[in-house]
Amino acid sequence: MLKLSEYQAAIKGLNHTPDHDPAAIQISGAYVCDMLSDVMGNAKPGQAWITIMKHLNTVAVASLAGLPAIIFAKGNQPDGAVVEKASAEGICLISSDLDTFSLAGILYSMLNA
Amino acid sequence: MRDFAAARSEMAEYWHIRLGLEDPVKKFFSQAPEADVTLEADIPEKDFNSAGRGSAEVKNLLKRLGVDPEVLRRVAVAAYEAEINVAAHSLGGSMTSNIHPELIHMVFQDNGPGIADIEQAMIPGFSTADEMVRELGFGAGLGLPNIQKNADALHISSEKGDSTCLEIIIYFKNDGQ
Numbered sequence: 001m002l003k004l005s006e007y008q009a010a011i012k013g014l015n016h017t018p019d020h021d022p023a024a025i026q027i028s029g030a031y032v033c034d035m036l037s038d039v040m041g042n043a044k045p046g047q048a049w050i051t052i053m054k055h056l057n058t059v060a061v062a063s064l065a066g067l068p069a070i071i072f073a074k075g076n077q078p079d080g081a082v083v084e085k086a087s088a089e090g091i092c093l094i095s096s097d098l099d100t101f102s103l104a105g106i107l108y109s110m111l112n113a
Numbered sequence: 114m115r116d117f118a119a120a121r122s123e124m125a126e127y128w129h130i131r132l133g134l135e136d137p138v139k140k141f142f143s144q145a146p147e148a149d150v151t152l153e154a155d156i157p158e159k160d161f162n163s164a165g166r167g168s169a170e171v172k173n174l175l176k177r178l179g180v181d182p183e184v185l186r187r188v189a190v191a192a193y194e195a196e197i198n199v200a201a202h203s204l205g206g207s208m209t210s211n212i213h214p215e216l217i218h219m220v221f222q223d224n225g226p227g228i229a230d231i232e233q234a235m236i237p238g239f240s241t242a243d244e245m246v247r248e249l250g251f252g253a254g255l256g257l258p259n260i261q262k263n264a265d266a267l268h269i270s271s272e273k274g275d276s277t278c279l280e281i282i283i284y285f286k287n288d289g290q
Contacts, residue, residue, distance in 0.1 A: 037255035040190045041262065045182070053250045057197075060165040064172065064189040066182070 013094040020092040063089040073100040127231040127269040138266040148211035156199040164200035167208040168192035187263040221279040228271040
């Protein structure tokens with residue numbers, strides 16, 4: 001397990017949901033995918049979700065699948081409606097300029113350090 | 114009481130019942146008991162912001178009722194996939210969730226145009242989704258397989274040119290009691 005705040009620092013991430021403190025969120029790993037059905041079918045509760053998808057359904061999927069955080073790769077920024085929904089659903093949204101491969105690699109190294 | 118043989122002769126039908134749960138599922142459909150609580154949700158065509166409201170409502174209610182988190186996740190994922198299917202592939206429809214003491218029975222009824230080949234639709238990766246649906250990250254051909262994976266019972270009746278009715282049963286306890 002890893003504190004989301006430590007991962008956020010490592011990827012120079014920006015938290016869009018100040019209601020949710022990344023220091024209070026533990027992640028067990030991540031699921032990396034842009035297909036929503038694949039995420040719903042295979043992501044495990046407690047994992048972060050690394051993706052470039054940033055529309056409202058992304059938040060719905062994270063909520064249904066029990067994923068506490070979404071990490072947007074390549075500088076993707078969610079719009080206001082998405083942030084609002086995530087805040088209400090208890091999902092932490094973080095953007096990073098890094099690409100998906102780097103985001104996954106950094107998390108993998110931290111979890112296996 | 115539902116006449117299984119008659120239904121089969123009129124429409125294309127698909128059944129999947131989790132191993133060991135055949136008896137309670139058949140008993141449920143034959144007795145058709147009245148639900149303790151029924152929730153209704155509209156699913157407008159191609160409205161992917163509304164799709165998911167019904168699932169969220171059901172999830173919140175079951176959470177308040179103290180349903181096990183893993184069961185809750187299965188219900189939510191199956192319901193959301195089914196809602197997305199109605200929004201993506203039909204002219205719109207509705208979701209009815211019947212909550213009983215030991216199970217949830219969800220019925221997704223749409224206004225057509227029906228599934229041409231249900232067996233083909235069940236194959237992971239097969240999809241007829243359009244570009245708009247795919248751009249949202251749906252349409253990978255995993256919806257129905259995901260529903261089947263999470264449901265204790267799945268029943269689909271459909272015919273090309275007619276409506277589709279998809280029913281899901283999920284028990285709150287593993288043994289179906």
